[in-house]
Amino acid sequence: MLNWAQTFDTFCFLDNHQYQSGPHTQECLLAAGIKHKSPGSNSFAGLQKFIDSKKDRWLFGHLSYHLANEQDTRPSGPDDNIGFPGFFLFEPLHLISIDETQLLIESTVPGEIFEEINKIALEHTSRDSAQDIMIKNKIQREEYIGIINKLRDHILRGDCYEINFCQEFFASPVVIDPVSVYNNLSHISPNPFSALYRLDSKWLICASPERFLKKQGSQILSQPIKGTSKRILHSDADDDKSKMDLYHSTKDRSENVMIVDLVRNDLSKVCKEGTVYVDELFGIYSFPQVHQMISTVSGTLKEHTTFSEIIQATFPMGSMTGAPKNRVMQLIGQYEKTKRGIFSGAVGYISPNGDFDFNVVIRSIMYNSQTKYLSFLTGSGITFYSDPAMEWEECLLKAEAIRIVLQS
Secondary structure (H helix, E strand, C coil): CCCHCCCCEEEEECCCCCCCCCCCCCCEEEEEEEEECCCCCHHHHHHHHHHHHCCCEEEEEEEEEEECCCCCCCCCCCHHHCCCCCCEEEEEEEEEEECCCCCECCCHHHHHHHHHHHHHCCCCCCCCCCCCCCEEEECCHHHHHHHHHHHHHHHHHHCEEEEEEEEEEEECCCCCCHHHHHHHHHHCCCCCCCEEEEEEEEEEEEEEEEEEEEEHHHHHHCEEEEEECCCCCCCHHHHHHHHHHHHHHHHHHHHHHHHHHHHHHHHCEEEECCEEEEEEEEEEEEECEEEEEEEEEEEECCCCCHHHHHHHHHHHHHHCCCCHHHHHHHHHHHCCCCCCCCCCEEEEECCCCEEEEEEEECCEEEEEECCEEEEEEEEEEEEECCCCCHHHHHHHHHHHHHHHHHHH
């Protein structure tokens, strides 16, 4: 199916990998080809105008971190080497949904689509084995530690409480087969909000464990991740200890609860008074490489609240910014060396009844097949009590699965 999908200039593949942690609506969706697409706007007004023109239709696409972002004052320039726009939504020509019991093709020619997919040979292509992908750091360890200490000074002065600082790893020029890389990444690190997304020459290969925002009926829900510990797969006892150490970590709990408060505040802007609740605080969930601390916050939306009003109140997500959001976004623009682009943005869908589900773009490879530039970013939450050397190691841990895939 993915080999067939890549014959289109634009497609979006979303896979839950059969994770049963809820709430869970769609198992696997593929939207291929463009029937209609959003204009090249970078504003919330432009976003809502397109959505209003396509009511009762499936829409897929992304929101970039820099969507209508007035806090990042750096000029656009060569530091964005991938090139995803501020947002992009499209109504697909063909929609395929899969769960454990059925495969459904929504298209004017479903029979032809089924035959086309079945005729495509299963080719497990990979990059040329003679080509070594040399991954470089945009920031070296000593510079990284210096920046973290400066951010701790900002926290000490009261500029902010917690900030998510990200660094880039990159390779150029490089040629990869995005479908093969996605399949390999999914094999090593299957996660519930995985995605393979193509927009012309721009590719996102995503193994995200995090949900940004889900709407179902009048209910809205966010599940921020703050807190990470390593899996110890050769020892159940050591793995359980790593999990419990995360649960009892004062530093991780303080990060998590600050972001939970931020999310509660964001949702309160669009939810009815008294309906915003923390459904779960400090939940520990296990993934192939790491344990994560995940909290769940939900609320009941005010009547007639639009998609763009919800996004404007909650985006970018607090888990990828920090608190207070506006100030830390200024600091992110000041200290990070790379424009985030689609990273720490969101990919997902809006269903015909107006419900939606979007992930947080983390644990992801961004690739531009035209410029042959490959990039991935990792980050961690910085508080005053952060140990810069340990934060560096956390970034490397989060990048481990991607390094394995690219260098295997």
